[in-house]
Amino acid sequence: MKTVILILFSLFIICACNNNKKFDENKEAAAPILKSQADTANYTEIQWVDSIIDFGTMRTEDSMHFKFRFKNTGSKPLFISEAQSSCGCTVTNYPKDPIMPGKTSFISATFNSNFSIGPVFKTITVMANTKNNNQHVLLLHGEIVSKENR
Template identity: 35%
Template structure:
């Protein structure tokens, strides 16, 4: 009987949680979407480029809203593309850019994307560039 009581006590204590979960500081500040980015082009055809020569494609946009636009993230779809972008807030009426540098290592046709997240839209913008890498002779 004593063994049953000890077993039940051990089971009850085992089921209880004695640890306190850490609380991270969670930002309650909301980023308000700002409507009004106009992209000069969302798709760029770079044509034929030589193999082994990196190609930089620039996507330009204009802030057509009445608030500053901030690019919060730029993510190329693969490791063969590096990205750069306007880091400071883009004031109303001003322009910004996203640059994608494609490492043209493999010969053949390609289509690549870069996903851009801003405070201007809840849905990220997917920019596309395509072309053909011509093999070295």
């Protein structure tokens, strides 16, 4: 229940930092991934090993790296077409090649705490060719304290 509340709460959080993230605009490279998402016969299943990460406490001006692990539990190749963070203070990276059935991979995220002190909830929205729901929300949460605190 606590997890559900955290996810719902994070969806209503307005990001306090600027989103200056640049997106890949190479449409030719993205075409096979987008085509695979439109073809529902090639949908597969994903199992998230890590979908919520509580990083505890970190100081302002620090950064942390995280890995959200997942497994392709379906029978078709898994294509991740996008992993977009809720604001520019979290930068994501995702596999561009297909993840074959039974294989594992991860979405990486780097969070920079260069903003206000207090609780923080950041989401990463992942788009994939998955059955029932092709949009998955990952959550990073914790607390930012002054860099003078140790």
